[in-house]
Amino acid sequence: MLQSKSFVKKTKQGKVVKVVREHYLRDDIYCGAPFCKVCDVAAARLGSSASTIIIADTNVVLHQIDLLENPAIDDVVVLSVVLEEVKNKNLSVYNRLRALCSNPQRRFFVFSNEYHKDTYVKIESGETPNDRNDRAIRVAAQWYQNHLGGAVKVLLITNDRENKKKAIQDGIPAETVESYVKSLGQPALLDVIVQPPSEDVTMEDAEDLRPSKRKTIYPEHKPMSEIISGLHRGIYHQGKLRVNRYNPFEAYVGVKVLEMKLLSTGAQT
Known part of the structure; x- marks a missing residue:
């Protein structure tokens, strides 16, 4: 399946040129679960006895990479949209995440949601790139939920209040980092969580530092x-x-x- 996007831009020399970008979508990208009855399980990376599959959003990866590197956290699906965002924002965290995904001792699986015909989403009119990426994460989480047919719980981990709210409305189980870690029953992991810098700001308010997600602290006195x-x-x-x-x-x-x-x-x- 082929998606194409065309637009015009002005070069440094003042010429106007038309740019056409082609985006190929496939239906043979596997989910990585060894108990899946549809996909080829030869390259499966997730655990065969996993009770929960974790899908983390971009800001969780950016701020909680120390937690993700802890051996207690496994069976994580890293979406390609998240991988690309992390690469653009913090190359050091990106390299650490890549190391986790390539480590045979860890159960981290990269799912190319941006190239799967059922999980690729187009940006809507008036939608910011960040909101589009959040929607792509929710679509991928919902696809995993439907694809695995209830054989395992698919959990979206996000500290973005709006993203979590929309996920729950779509029927996707979603929790904050702190809530999920508490459910593991390992108090030592709570010390690994990166807390907000201010005591009067909750994790949901402080985690997402992308421009379109920042909240106004003080109202403007004058335009x-x-x-x-x-x-x-x-x-x-x-x-x-x-x-x-x-x-x-x-x-x-x-x-x-x-x-x-x-x-x-x-x-x-």
Whole structure:
């Protein structure tokens, strides 16, 4: 099956060229489960007695690679969409993940969901690339669930609140990292989990650092267009912020035009 995508772009020389990209989809990509009755099990990497197959999203891999490297975590399906995202964001984590997938002592299996005809998804109108990738992960998890016919539990591990919510709505079992680790009954693994840097932020809020997923901490005082206009008209003034090294809640803003320093105190000013 062939999918094609065409678009036009402008070169450095000013010429407009049409680019056509072909995407081949296959139906002979196997799931990696040795107990599957449909796929070729010769290259199966998952455990024959696995009770749960784990599918982790990109941010879980990026932030919890130490946990994934622990021998207690096995029978993990690494989707190609996750592998590609990790490669683009952190090459060191990508190499560690690749080492896990190639280690014959570990049960990590790479599933090429981006090239399987039943799991490939096109980006929808108005959908961001990150949201499209999250949807691709859910589609792959649901495919595994249907493909294996209930022979094993397929669990999506994500700390993205919206992704988890949509997965549960689609009938896909989903848990956060902390919730899953607690269910294993190994308290020592909790020390391996990377916690959010701030105590007043939950793991679900802090894990996903992709631009489209970031939450606004402080509301904007003024739109950027109004600020720029105000600077040109002399209504607003711009200066460097210098935080007191002995008191993080106190800072000065030096404004050359006014020939004075403005004092700023508190966490929100």
